[in-house]
Amino acid sequence: MKLRKTLLLIAAIAIVIGFGAMTLPESKENISDFGDDTPVWELLEKLGMNGAPRAKSSAEASADKGSEFVHKGYSKKNGKKTAKLSKFYVCTTCHNVVKEFEDPSKISAADRLDYAMKTGIPYLQASSFYGIVNRNSFFNGDYRKQFEKNPKIGKASGDLREAIKFCNKNFAQSRDLEAWELESILAYFWTLQFKVSDLKLSNIDKEQIKKALQSENAKASAISFIQSKYAQAMPATFLKIPRFSALKDDLYKDSRRLKEGKTIFEQSCLHCHLNKKYSFFSLENELLTFKAMEKATRSENYIFSMYYLTREGLPPRMGHKSAMPLFTAEKLSPEQLESLYLYVSARASKKIKD
Ligand code: HEC
Ligand code: HEC
Structure with a gap:
């Protein structure tokens, strides 16, 4: 009896305090306050932007389950394991979930490789999920053209949910996602959104944004300004x-280019091919592999040529439906592809040891 009374009292106090907090007018101080950890969407919404592709919450869906789908390819429902999404892959076969650029407004292939060299993260065909809820257009450029005839591409290009479904079907070769599974993946993506500290904002920039938050007419320009930062x-x-043409001897002394090639081989090709991790074809960090890859690349249009494979990709074939996506210029520049051949041929001819 006594316990019940105490609980009731606590509840009553909580309601009063909670209510009080709700009705308290927000001070100007509060509105314009943000820090390094503030999510970018929160800032944009304070400035009056809308349209954030938030996940719908439900009893089944959660960001943790979304993380399991993305990293392991399955999760649980009512304590029971779901069916696997794909027989061959998980999302992280092709996508990172971490930052891929030092500065998210500078996204050249060179910037991306520099960052991969510094951090050791995989260097893959697809874009990272980090900051994906902050993007507003998907399957851009030549992907849009490639899928021109697919009636779903229109929706997928402007809607993150549709983009997830589209990739799941066309690249990941997965089964259909149930609604709660899709919302879980989206909820997980929201844990990977940009924070203020991810953007390269100077102290002056931050002051300007604080002023805009308090003013009535500077909000739209503050939104565009923030968006220009990623x-x-x-x-x-x-x-x-x-x-194909043989490389000049001088290049074999260029340690930067050799290191680039090594990074691509190890953080890209081996990510999927080492011990046949995500493919039926094995590449190893050893002489036989380097010799075979070097020889194949000298024969033009040969299916094992690195020049052919990286630019054309490999469609799903009879027997197994796994496929290798091509590398766009943004994911592997012409110079980087040349560095890959440089490294592979240097290893094949034993010009370098590792
Ligand atoms: C076999 C490789 C592969 C797998 C596996 C894969 N994707 Fe993709 N995905 C791609 C490629 C290639 C693109 C093309 C565009 C890009 O990412 O820049 C893409 C694009 C996307 C996009 C749009 C990105 C953008 O900014 O344009 C989303 C969203 C996406 N994938 C979600 C997923 C999810 C969720 C999974 C797991 C269920 C998954 N993908 C698994 C290769 C893959
Ligand atoms: C995202 C995963 C992924 C990455 C990264 C990747 N591959 Fe592949 N690759 C595959 C898959 C899947 C296949 C399809 C054939 C299979 O599964 O056996 C394939 C096929 C191949 C084949 C042809 C095998 C055949 O059966 O005809 C070669 C050679 C190859 N890749 C080399 C490379 C090289 C070189 C790189 C680095 C530039 C690379 N791959 C990067 C996934 C990948």
Whole structure:
């Protein structure tokens, strides 16, 4: 009896305090206050922007389950394991979930490789999920053209939910997502949104944004200003298969280019091929592999040629439905592809040891 009374009292106090907090007028101080950890969407919404693709909450869906789908390919419902999404892959076969650029407004292939070299993260065909809820256009550039005839591409290009479904079908070769599974993945993506500290904002920039938050007419320009600090969409340019020509001897002394090639081989090719991790074809960090890859690349338009494969990709074939996505110019520049061949041929001819 006594316990019940105490609980009731606590509840009553909580309601009064909670209510009080709710009716308290927000001070100007509060409105304009933000810090390094403030999510960028929160800031944009304070400035009056809307349209955030938030996940719908439900009893089944959660960001934790979304994380399991993305990293493991399955999760649980009512304590029971769900069916796997894909027989071959998980989302992280092709997508990172971490930052891929030092400065999210500078997104060239060179910037991306520099950052991968510094951090050791995989260097993959698809864009990272980090900051994806902050983007507003998907499957851009030549992807849009490639899927022109697919009636779903229109929706997928402007709607993150549709983009997830589209990739799940067309790249991940997965089963259909149930509604709660899709919302879980989206909820997980929201844990990966940009924070103020991810954007390269100077102290003066931050002061300007604080002023805009308090003013009535500077809000729209503050929104555009913040959006100029990160890429709104990932561009995609398909390239032709380059003609093979032997590289100049001098290049084999260029340690920067060799290191670039090594990084691409180890953080990209081996990410999927080492011990046949995500493919039926094995590449190892050893002489036989380097010799085979070097020889294949000298023969033009040969299916094992690195020049051919990176630019054309490999569609799903009979027997197994796994496929290798191509690398766009933004994910592997012509110079980077040349560095890859440089490294592989240097290893094949034993010009370098590792
Ligand atoms: C076999 C490789 C592969 C797998 C596996 C894969 N994707 Fe993708 N995905 C791609 C490629 C390639 C693109 C093309 C555009 C890009 O990412 O820049 C893409 C694009 C996307 C996009 C749009 C990104 C943008 O900014 O344009 C979303 C969203 C997406 N994938 C979600 C997923 C989810 C969720 C999974 C797991 C269920 C998944 N993908 C698994 C290769 C893959
Ligand atoms: C995202 C995963 C992924 C990455 C990264 C990747 N591959 Fe692949 N690759 C595949 C898949 C899947 C196949 C399809 C064939 C299979 O599963 O056996 C394939 C096929 C191949 C084949 C042809 C095998 C055949 O059966 O015809 C070669 C050679 C190859 N890749 C080399 C490379 C090289 C070189 C790189 C680095 C530039 C690379 N791959 C990067 C997933 C990947």
